[in-house]
Amino acid sequence: EAQVTQNPRYLITVTGKKLTVTCSQNMNHEYMSWYRQDPGLGLRQIYYSMNVEVTDKGDVPEGYKVSRKEKRNFPLILESPSPNQTSLYFCASSRSTGTYEQYFGPGTRLTVT
């Protein structure tokens, strides 16, 4: 089954404790992206990757890191999480850039206390 998986689905952590949210897709997609969703703000792009070893900042990259060492994986790293990073995070992938439909993961609900 074609899918995007994210782990963990729920995470409660404390300020400053490094964490990684994993994202994996099994569709051999070139393009992957991370979004955060907050009430009243819609989806905002954090980082995206056009292919392996190619990443770029989206609209709200501060406080986040990503890497794309393999085509299927695109982890999101929060080196020192803060309460303002409490949000619902989505990973998405598509065959190529915006010309194609994006497939979204189920989301990761992160709470930073």
Next chain:
Amino acid sequence: SQQGEEDPQALSIQEGENATMNCSYKTSINNLQWYRQNSGRGLVHLILIRSNEREKHSGRLRVTLDTSKKSSSLLITASRAADTASYFCATDKGGSYIPTFGRGTSLIVHP
């Protein structure tokens, strides 16, 4: 920054009625996409319309695109309670092909 903005923010209708939501954007685009999100879940792609197209249909969905007005509309005909969800438009920014999403329209369909 958000390229596309949906309108209205919220829409409440009775089952069987049609639902229309709009998306306006600021700069030229290559294509525009509509997505649906059930509460707290991942977005699901509904339809993509390219900048040289004016109308597309998919089942009960009809999407129009007016590039001169920089706007698109999504019409859901004969709505059902299961259509209750948030609907987002995603546009790229001309040559970038990087999609950005609006804040969405929350649709509630009452049985």
